[in-house]
Amino acid sequence: MSEPTPTEAAQFARYPSLSGRTVFVTGGSSGIGADIVLAFVRQGCKVGFTGRNADAAARLVAAAGAGGVAPLFIQSDAADVEALRAAIAQTAAQFGDISVLVNNVANDERHALENVTPDDFDWRIAVNLRPHFFAAQAVVPGMRRLGGGAIVNLGSTSWKIKGKGYPVYATCKSATVGLTRSLARELGPDSIRVNTLTPGWIMTEKQLALWVDAAGEQAMRDNHCLPGRILGSDVACMALFLAADDSRMVTAQDFVVDAGWT
16 A cells, blocks of 8 residues: 555545445455555445455555445455455445446566466466456446446556566556447446556555566656656546546546656
């Protein structure tokens, strides 16, 4: 989680239309997902989220519970569609039909083209793209009962900047834009909006520990138009806008939060 300072938090927008709504976030136990969970709780939402890291989720639930309704954590593997469906059903049973879905779960583990086997390829698709589709499928009936809803699919600038070292991941993230646009047309008549939210290089604990080195720091200095580094809370702020009624006529679009890199 990237915490805004008290001064920054006081200046961030509040969206009255989000208060009391049920939100479901995949991959919300750490990183960008945790910031998204926390941001929705602070808006007065009832939030269910999945993830594998139970310890990190417990810390998030404790932190978020102090500022609103404690979120519901359901531990599950992103590649397990039945577990995902069960988690969505459990969240709806506890909090009511889901109004907002944030498809955040992903794994950007590096992999060389020549080392990818068919099973490995299928697993990466199962983690980075398949959950988005089946989570959307699962929440649509409830959104129709509510008279509308919002789906936010997390993308990545990895394919836009022609990043190397993760070809299957980049393929999945580019496909997310196509999924968004097709679902926006499919679900628009039901007043369900679907948008892509594309983060740049976000300074999560994982990225700092595994991938950010001197060369990466130089790349950010060379390519960011803005000073500073991008935090998960910056992405969460955009997710709130796309979920709120303030963006009621916004759908099928891709919103990039990358300090101007792409």
